[in-house]
Amino acid sequence: MSVPKIRHTMEKMAFTPRGQRKSSATCDPVIRMCWNENQLGMSEKAKAAMAAALEKSNYYPDFYAVALKDRIGEVYGLTRDNVFTAGGSSAVIDAIGAVYLEEGDEVLYCSPTFGAYWDMATANGAVPVEVPLTKEMRYDLDGLYQAITDRTKIIVICNPNNPTGTAVGADQLAAFVKKVPKEILIMVDEAYIEYADDPDVHSAVPLILEGYHVLVLKTFSKIHGMAGIRVGYGLACPEIIDDLMRSPGAFNTSTVAIAGAIASLGDRDFLSRSYQMVKNGRDYLTRELEQLGCKVYPSQTSFLYFDAHMDPQDLQAECAKRNILIGAFALSRVSVGNKAQNAAFISCLREILPAAR
Ligand SMILES: Cc1ncc(COP(=O)(O)O)c(C=O)c1O
The missing domain is CATH 3.40.640.10 (Type I PLP-dependent aspartate aminotransferase-like (Major domain))
Incomplete structure (x- = not known):
């Protein structure tokens, strides 16, 4: 019996930039905005x-x-x-x-x-x-x-x-x-x-x-x-x-x-702070991405799917060079981070996008 290709695992590995091997365990201080993790920590x-x-x-x-x-x-x-x-x-x-x-x-x-x-x-x-x-x-x-x-x-x-x-x-x-x-x-x-x-x-x-x-x-x-x-x-x-x-x-x-x-x-306070962090970050990232000329799809989640008018794999690789990991599908996906991470991602895009267009 042939073993099926595991696309799920490949998505999980998708943050690995072209020509570079970085495991999530060894690449600190990398900012992980690729797996929709909660950057507030846990309760x-x-x-x-x-x-x-x-x-x-x-x-x-x-x-x-x-x-x-x-x-x-x-x-x-x-x-x-x-x-x-x-x-x-x-x-x-x-x-x-x-x-x-x-x-x-x-x-x-x-x-x-x-x-x-x-x-x-x-x-x-x-x-x-x-x-x-x-x-x-x-x-x-x-x-x-x-x-x-x-x-x-x-x-x-x-x-x-x-x-x-x-x-x-x-x-x-x-x-x-x-x-x-x-x-x-x-x-x-x-x-x-x-x-x-x-x-x-x-x-x-x-x-x-x-x-x-x-x-x-x-x-x-x-x-x-x-x-x-x-x-x-x-x-x-x-x-x-x-x-x-x-x-x-x-x-x-x-x-x-x-x-x-x-x-x-039972920790309502933690859950509402998680929600608020994501909602504020989502609003901020949407605004900033749109100002950078990206098309952003309305998100009800802790990530944004957007068209930066640039090959998503190339954008992913450029961000990874600057230690920020994002997702690449038909378009790009970025997980909402905390305030500092979101700002770091936006300044990284300010560097990459004008040069690429
Ligand atoms: C839509 C969706 N469902 C399920 C999961 C799996 O979550 P977990 O196995 O960590 O509960 C994920 C993880 O990213 C997801 O994006």
Whole structure:
């Protein structure tokens, strides 16, 4: 059997500038604006809870992560039976693929988007079916609907979408979900939704409560700032959660991750400071990028997708020479940093762009 190409991993490596090998572990003081990490750090309450949990980590964790599932259930008005936890939402995506996909099934989503959906399909013998985003870089729900076939097993909506930052409104999404045949699982990846400020954009969790075939993905890697701890979760009806509990990684949420995640969910102050830092940074970067003549797509996330009218790979390489790492796709993507990082990125562009045009 041939091993599928891992596009997700390649995206993660995309910051490596041409002709240069810099590992993220050895390149300080590099400014990482390529992986949408939280530059505020993480909750002090989460750190304290994890330090305490470390003391008990000679014992196995609660394999069912009941305390975390109960806390998550409380947050969304669900129960522990609606929650599946894993080592990041990427691991939830892996579990979904392992449990549901078979040779020849189709996984439908818009492109460009997060590479893990392609991986999920191809790693399990399924076919990724990619519908282009609209020209405003938005998810094309009509296009997705028209692309449904009798082989479609999963539809993925990345909301808001990575790498473009654009989002689908809740009413529009609900109307779509209601008309899609019930045999198709609709996976809504909300890794960044806590950063949205558009009042029309909110979570698809109410659709689970209304009994629709929706699985919502969430992560502690973004607004909670716990990317290195590896904890994420899926929310769905109990039957779907039971299916996921049969996947290989189902019992792997560590004692430290459980403790940190519970504490972070309770730290409203940290979460609102994370949100505010990103919102201020997003507004600042949008303004400055536009002043530099870039086209910026409206973002509901902790990153901006923009057209600098320069080859994105070249821009990435030029920024990397100046120790700033950004993403390169069909266009460029920059993660929102803290004030100093955002300013450093803009002064770097002030140097690069006029010379390149
Ligand atoms: C849209 C989206 N979903 C999921 C993830 C995975 O997050 P994690 O596995 O860290 O929870 C990412 C990470 O960048 C992402 O951009």
